[in-house]
Amino acid sequence: MSGDDVVDAAVAAALAAGASAADAVLVEDDGASVAVRDGVVERVERHGSRGLGVRAFCGTRVGIAYTNTIDPEAARRTAREAVAIAEISAEDPAAGLPETAELGALEIDLDTVDPGAAGRDVAVWIDLATRAEAAARAEPRIERSEGARAGGGRRTFTLANSAGFHDARAVTSAHVHVAVFATGDGGERQRDLWFDAAVHLADLASPEDVGREAARRAVRRCGFRKPPSGAVPVVFSPLVACDFAGTLVAALSAAAVYARGTFLADALGETVGSAALSLDDDPTLPRRSGSRAFDGEGVRARRTPLLEAGRVTSWLADAYAARRAGCASTGAAGRSFDGAPRVGPSNFVLAAGSRPPADVLADIPSGLYVTELFGMGVNLASGAWSRGGAGLWIERGELTHAVQEFTVAGDLRTMLRGVREVASDLTWFGRSAAPTLVLDGLTVSAG
Amino acid sequence: MLERHPWDGTDPAALGRVLAVALGRGGDLADVFVEERSEARLVLDDGIVRSASAGTVGGTGVRVLSGERTGYAFTEERAERAVLDAARTAAAIADDPRDVAPVRVTRGRRRDLYRAPEPGDAYSPSQRIALVRRAYEAARAVDPRIVHCVVTLEEQVRRITIASSVGVVVDDVQPMTSLRVRCVAEEGGVRTTGNAAWSARRALADLDATLPEDEARSAALQAVGNLAARPAPSGAFPVVLGNAWSGVLLHEAVGHGLEADFNRKGLSRYSGQIGERVASPLVTVIDDGTRAGSRGSLNVDDEGHVSGRSVLIENGILRGYLHDRLSARVMGAEPTGNGRRESYACVPMPRMTDTLMPAGGHDPEEIIRSVERGVYAVRFGGGQVEIGKGDFVFAATEAYLIEGGRVTAPLRDVTLIGNGPEVMSRVTMVGTDFGFSDSAWMCGKDGQSVPVGVGMPTVKISSLTVGGGA
Numbered sequence: 051m052s053g054d055d056v057v058d059a060a061v062a063a064a065l066a067a068g069a070s071a072a073d074a075v076l077v078e079d080d081g082a083s084v085a086v087r088d089g090v091v092e093r094v095e096r097h098g099s100r101g102l103g104v105r106a107f108c109g110t111r112v113g114i115a116y117t118n119t120i121d122p123e124a125a126r127r128t129a130r131e132a133v134a135i136a137e138i139s140a141e142d143p144a145a146g147l148p149e150t151a152e153l154g155a156l157e158i159d160l161d162t163v164d165p166g167a168a169g170r171d172v173a174v175w176i177d178l179a180t181r182a183e184a185a186a187r188a189e190p191r192i193e194r195s196e197g198a199r200a201g202g203g204r205r206t207f208t209l210a211n212s213a214g215f216h217d218a219r220a221v222t223s224a225h226v227h228v229a230v231f232a233t234g235d236g237g238e239r240q241r242d243l244w245f246d247a248a249v250h251l252a253d254l255a256s257p258e259d260v261g262r263e264a265a266r267r268a269v270r271r272c273g274f275r276k277p278p279s280g281a282v283p284v285v286f287s288p289l290v291a292c293d294f295a296g297t298l299v300a301a302l303s304a305a306a307v308y309a310r311g312t313f314l315a316d317a318l319g320e321t322v323g324s325a326a327l328s329l330d331d332d333p334t335l336p337r338r339s340g341s342r343a344f345d346g347e348g349v350r351a352r353r354t355p356l357l358e359a360g361r362v363t364s365w366l367a368d369a370y371a372a373r374r375a376g377c378a379s380t381g382a383a384g385r386s387f388d389g390a391p392r393v394g395p396s397n398f399v400l401a402a403g404s405r406p407p408a409d410v411l412a413d414i415p416s417g418l419y420v421t422e423l424f425g426m427g428v429n430l431a432s433g434a435w436s437r438g439g440a441g442l443w444i445e446r447g448e449l450t451h452a453v454q455e456f457t458v459a460g461d462l463r464t465m466l467r468g469v470r471e472v473a474s475d476l477t478w479f480g481r482s483a484a485p486t487l488v489l490d491g492l493t494v495s496a497g
Numbered sequence: 498m499l500e501r502h503p504w505d506g507t508d509p510a511a512l513g514r515v516l517a518v519a520l521g522r523g524g525d526l527a528d529v530f531v532e533e534r535s536e537a538r539l540v541l542d543d544g545i546v547r548s549a550s551a552g553t554v555g556g557t558g559v560r561v562l563s564g565e566r567t568g569y570a571f572t573e574e575r576a577e578r579a580v581l582d583a584a585r586t587a588a589a590i591a592d593d594p595r596d597v598a599p600v601r602v603t604r605g606r607r608r609d610l611y612r613a614p615e616p617g618d619a620y621s622p623s624q625r626i627a628l629v630r631r632a633y634e635a636a637r638a639v640d641p642r643i644v645h646c647v648v649t650l651e652e653q654v655r656r657i658t659i660a661s662s663v664g665v666v667v668d669d670v671q672p673m674t675s676l677r678v679r680c681v682a683e684e685g686g687v688r689t690t691g692n693a694a695w696s697a698r699r700a701l702a703d704l705d706a707t708l709p710e711d712e713a714r715s716a717a718l719q720a721v722g723n724l725a726a727r728p729a730p731s732g733a734f735p736v737v738l739g740n741a742w743s744g745v746l747l748h749e750a751v752g753h754g755l756e757a758d759f760n761r762k763g764l765s766r767y768s769g770q771i772g773e774r775v776a777s778p779l780v781t782v783i784d785d786g787t788r789a790g791s792r793g794s795l796n797v798d799d800e801g802h803v804s805g806r807s808v809l810i811e812n813g814i815l816r817g818y819l820h821d822r823l824s825a826r827v828m829g830a831e832p833t834g835n836g837r838r839e840s841y842a843c844v845p846m847p848r849m850t851d852t853l854m855p856a857g858g859h860d861p862e863e864i865i866r867s868v869e870r871g872v873y874a875v876r877f878g879g880g881q882v883e884i885g886k887g888d889f890v891f892a893a894t895e896a897y898l899i900e901g902g903r904v905t906a907p908l909r910d911v912t913l914i915g916n917g918p919e920v921m922s923r924v925t926m927v928g929t930d931f932g933f934s935d936s937a938w939m940c941g942k943d944g945q946s947v948p949v950g951v952g953m954p955t956v957k958i959s960s961l962t963v964g965g966g967a
Contacts, residue, residue: 087762093567096586097842100573101554116552118573131551138622140546196764196885231764231885241764241885279731309542310645310681313688370547389538390548425890426879427912427964431681431688432723434910436964438881438890455888457912457964459731495731497914497962 054218056125057210060104063129065212069106069136071147072129073211073347076120077101077387081203082170086179088195094172097203101387106132107146111139116388147347148369148379153215154350155343161336166251167224168204175200178226178257185261186230191272192265196229196241202251207346207385215348223339224251228264234272240452242267247480249337267421270442274452276496277443283417283470284458284492285410285444288477290420291484294465295400298329301430301462302356303382304367305393308374313433313462314362318377323360323466326403330355331366331382333396340397340481346385351396354380360466368393400484403472407486410473412447418494419444420458433462456496464491502577506531506557507668509602511577512660515559516600518584520662523593524561524568526822528661528800529580531557532841534653541629541648549622556841559584563591565827569844605665606803607796610789611698613670614654618700625650628701629676632709636680639717642724645681648713650674652701659801667801672698673792673948675937678713682720689726689909691719692878692894696792696937696948719876719895726909729896729965735871736913736961737864737899741932742876744951747852748940749880749889750917751782755809755817756835756847756942757824759884766887766917770815776921778813779857786834786850792935793851793950800836800845807833810921821847839945849940851950857927861955864926866902872963873897873904874911887917912964920958928955 057074064072078100085093102125103116113135115128166174183198202224210216229243244264246255286294306312314322333342333351342351347369355363365375368383371393384394403410411419420441427436436459442449460468468491476485504511512529519527533555540548557580558571568590570583620628629648636646653673660666675696682689693716695708705711738746759765767775776782786795786804795804800822808816820828821836824847837848865873873896880891893911897904933952940949 091566091590093569093844094590095569095844097571098573099556099842103552111546112549114548114550114552116550116554118554118556119575128552135549135551135622139549140626142545142547144545194763196762239885241883309647310683310688311690315688388536388552388554389550390540424881424883425892425912425914426881427890427892427910429690429894429910431690432910433688434728436729436892436910436912438888438912438914438964455914455916455962457731457890457914457962459912459964493731493965495962495964497733497960 059122060125060129063126064106067130067133069133071107071212074104076208078206082172083201084175085199087197103387104129104132106136108136110141110145111136112145144373148349150213152349155217156351160341162221164222164250167202167222182228182257182261185258186265189265191232191269192230193233194231198228200226228261232268240271271452274454277453279495284489285419286487287421291487292482295484299395299398303393304365304371304375312430317362321361324469325359326472327360328401329357330399331395338397345381346383346391349381351381397481402474402476402485407473414444417444460492504575504577506658513599515584516662517597519561520597522588523591524563526562531658533656536653539650558841559587561587602660602666605667610794618702620701632713635710636713636717640721642682642684644683647679649677669796678716680716680720689723691716694937726907729908729911733960735868736958737873738956739875740930740955741934744953745877745880749882752849752852753882757818757820761824761827775815776813777924779927782810783853792948798834798836799838802832802834805834819847837947843945854953856931856954859926861928861930864957868899871899890914914962923959925959926957930954
C-alpha cells in the first residue's frame with residue numbers, strides 16, 4: 051500500500067466515524083550513518099521509520115492519534131481513536147483546518163531530492179568520514195580524534211485533508227562531521243569540530259576541507275586566555291549569528307505572541323532593531339533543507355519577511371497560532387506524525403550587508419569574536435540573554451589569541467538595537483543562513 | 498497481510514533464531530531490543546484544551562558487537578522476516594561468516610522498583626482534563642499578574658524485552674507520568690516566566706492529592722517573583738546552590754565526564770584518574786538507578802542489565818565510571834546498569850539515571866550566613882558540558898543576591914560557568930538538607946534523550962563565575 055492510500059483511508063475513516071473535518075500525515079524516513087575513529091569503522095547504522103498521524107475535528111474539538119503500524123486497518127483504527135479523543139476533548143474556538151483558500155502547493159521545482167544523498171550504501175559514508183578524519187589528523191598538533199561521522203537519508207511527507215488537499219514532498223540530506231583534539235605547548239588539550247550538511251551530495255563541502263577546518267579550529271584554541279570582563283564590542287561568527295537568528299525567529303512566532311511568551315509580543319509594525327537587520331522565513335529556495343512547497347497542514351509556501359530594516363513586519367504563524375494571535379497563517383506549520391502542528395520556520399535567512407568581514411573587523415580597536423555559544427540562558431519572554439562562550443580576542447582590528455571560560459550576557463531588546471554592522475559573508479548551516487554580525491551592548495564576564 | 502511468523506518479541510525461540518543470524522558473520526556479541534511505547538498527552542493552554550493526543554509506536558533493534566565495532570539496524574514491522582533482515586544488516590559489521598545454532602535464552606533478573614500500570618489505574622479523559630484544569634486555576638489564583646499559563650500532562654508506558662547472545666532474556670514495563678506548568682507574569686512592560694514540573698515512574702492514580710496545585714503555585718510564584726528581579730552581577734563570587742534542583746551541577750560537572758564511552762577512548766577530563774582526588778573531600782557523588790518509582794530508576798537497563806548504585810566520587814576520590822556493555826568489555830569492568838537508549842531506533846550508550854550528592858554536616862542557614870556577598874541559586878533551566886575539558890555552563894531561573902549573610906534581592910536569568918573538577922574542588926560546605934528534584938529532567942547526548950533525576954543538599958562553592966547583564 052502506498053502512502054497516498056494510507057492517508058486517504060485515514061481521512062475517510064475519520065469522517066465516517068463522525069469527524070466534521072480531518073487531516074492525516076505519513077512521515078517516512080530512510081537512511082544510514084557511520085562513525086569512523088582512528089581510521090576504523092566504529093559503527094554502522096541503518097534506519098527506516100514510518101509514522102502515521104491523524105488529526106480529527108468534531109466541530110471545534112480536536113483529537114490526535116498516531117501509530118507506526120502502517121496498513122489500511124491500522125489507519126482506520128487510528129482515525130477512529132482520533133475521533134474518540136476529539137469527542138471527549140473540550141471546545142477550542144481557534145481549532146480547525148487552515149482556510150481552504152490557503153491550501154495548495156507552490157508550483158516551482160525546489161530540487162530537494164538527490165538519490166545520492168539518500169543512499170543506504172554505507173560505503174559512500176565510510177569513504178566521506180574516513181577522508182574527513184584523515185585530513186584532520188594529518189594536521190600538526192592533532193594527536194587525538196573523537197571520530198568522524200557521515201550519513202544520509204530521505205524524508206517523505208505525505209498529507210491529505212478532508213478539504214481536498216492531497217500532496218507529498220521529499221527532501222534528502224547528507225552530512226559529514228569531525229571532532230578532534232589539538233595538543234598545545236603546555237600539553238593542554240583542546241577539542242573542536244566542524245561539519246557540513248547539504249540536500250545534494252554535490253553541494254556538500256569536501257571531506258578534506260571539513261577535516262582541515264576542524265583541525266584549524268581545535269589548534270587555534272590552544273594557549274587560550276580569559277577575556278577581560280566588561281562591556282566590549284562583540285562579533286558573532288556566521289554560525290553564532292545563525293544561533294542568534296534562530297532566537298529571533300522563535301521570538302517572532304505567533305505561538306509565542308498569543309502566549310505572551312516573547313519580549314516582542316506587542317511589537318508588530320514597530321522598529322525594534324538596527325536598520326542593518328532583516329530576517330526572512332523562506333521555503334522557496336532551491337536545494338535547501340527547509341524548502342517546502344506546502345507546510346505541515348497544506349498551506350501554500352511563500353517567503354515571509356519577519357524583520358525589515360529592524361521593523362517587525364510579520365509574525366511566523368501556522369493556522370492555529372494565526373487565529374489565536376489575530377493574524378494570517380504564513381505557511382509555517384511544522385508537523386511530526388506524533389503531535390499537533392507547531393509553528394516552525396522553513397529556511398531562515400538573516401540578510402547580508404555590503405562589507406567583507408575583514409573590513410568590518412578592521413574597525414574594531416578591541417573586542418570579542420565569538421565562535422561558539424553554549425548553555426540555555428535565553429529567556430524569550432523577558433528578553434534576557436546570557437550564554438557561555440568561546441572565541442578569539444580582537445586587537446587593533448585583527449583576530450589574536452583564543453579566549454574561553456567566559457559568559458556573554460545582555461538583553462535581546464538592547465542586542466537588536468545594538469547591531470552595529472552586518473557583513474557580506476552570508477553562510478548557510480542546514481536551513482539557516484547568517485553573515486558575521488557586530489553588536490554593542492553585551493557584557494563579558496570571565497570571573 | 499497475513500504473516501506466517503508474526504513478531505511480538507516475546508517468544509524465546511524466535512529471539513534465539515534472530516540472535517543466531519546476528520552472529521552469523523562472526524560478531525562477538527548480539528542483542529535484540531523490542532519496544533512498544535504507548536503515550537497520551539494533554540495540553541491545557543490558558544484554560545483551553547489545545548491538544549489531546551495518544552499513540553503507540555514500537556519496533557525491534559538488533560545490535561552486533563565485533564571488538565569495538567558496532568552494527569545496528571532496526572525494523573518497525575511486526576514480522577520475524579523483517580527482524581531477521583535487520584539482524585543480517587547489523588551482522589555485516591563483522592566479516593567471518595559461519596554457522597551459528599539458535600541461541601537458547603533463559604529469563605534474567607530484574608528489580609522491582611515500580612509497578613506496571615493496571616487497567617484500574619487509567620484515568621478517564623474527563624478526569625485528566627479536570628486534573629490539568631485544577632493546576633491552571635491554582636496558577637491563575639496566585640496573582641492577577643499571571644497573564645498566561647500552560648499545563649501539560651504526559652503519560653507513557655514503555656514495554657521492553659532485551660535478549661542477548663549471552664543467553665539471557667529480560668523484560669520490563671516502565672511507566673512514566675509527567676506534569677509540567679509554565680506561567681508568564683507581566684507588569685509594566687516587564688515579562689517573566691516560571692516553570693515547575695513533576696515526573697516519576699508512577700501512575701496518575703498514585704499522584705499526591707495536591708500535586709497539581711502545588712506545582713502550579715510554584716511556577717506562578719516563580720514568575721511573579723521574577724518581576725522584581727534585577728540583572729545579576731558579573732564576575733567571580735561565592736555561590737550557594739540550593740538543594741534538589743542544583744543537582745544539575747553534578748549531572749553536568751561530574752556525571753557526563755564519568756560516562757565510560759568517553760573514558761574508554763581517553764577523551765574525558767576524568768580519563769585515567771580512578772583513585773585520584775578530583776573534588777573536595779566533602780564531595781561524594783552517586784549515580785543511583787535503584788530509587789523506587791523515581792524518574793531515573795530502572796528495573797533493568799536497555800541492555801538487560803540490572804540497574805545499579807554506582808559511587809562515582811567518594812570523599813573527593815574518583816571511584817568509578819558508568820558503563821554500558823561495550824565500555825565494560827573494552828575496559829575489563831562489570832556493566833553498571835547504565836546502558837540506555839532513547840528507543841529501538843538507537844544504539845545504547847552509558848547514561849546517567851538519578852545522580853545524587855548525599856547530605857553533609859552543615860546547617861543550610863549557616864551556609865548562607867557564611868557569605869558576605871554572593872549569589873544564591875535555587876532553580877535551574879538546564880545545563881551543558883564540554884566533556885574533553887570539563888567546562889560546563891548552567892542557567893539559573895531563580896536566584897538571589899546574598900549580602901551580609903542574608904538572602905536579599907531576586908536576580909534575573911543568571912548563567913553560571915566553570916570547569917567541573919575545579920569547581921568540585923571549591924566545595925567548602927555541604928548542607929544537611931538533601932533534596933531530590935523530580936522536575937522532569939531530560940538528558941540529551943548524541944541526539945538521544947533519556948529521563949533522569951538529580952538531587953543534592955545545599956552546597957557552597959567558594960568561587961564561581963556568574964554571568965549577568967550588570
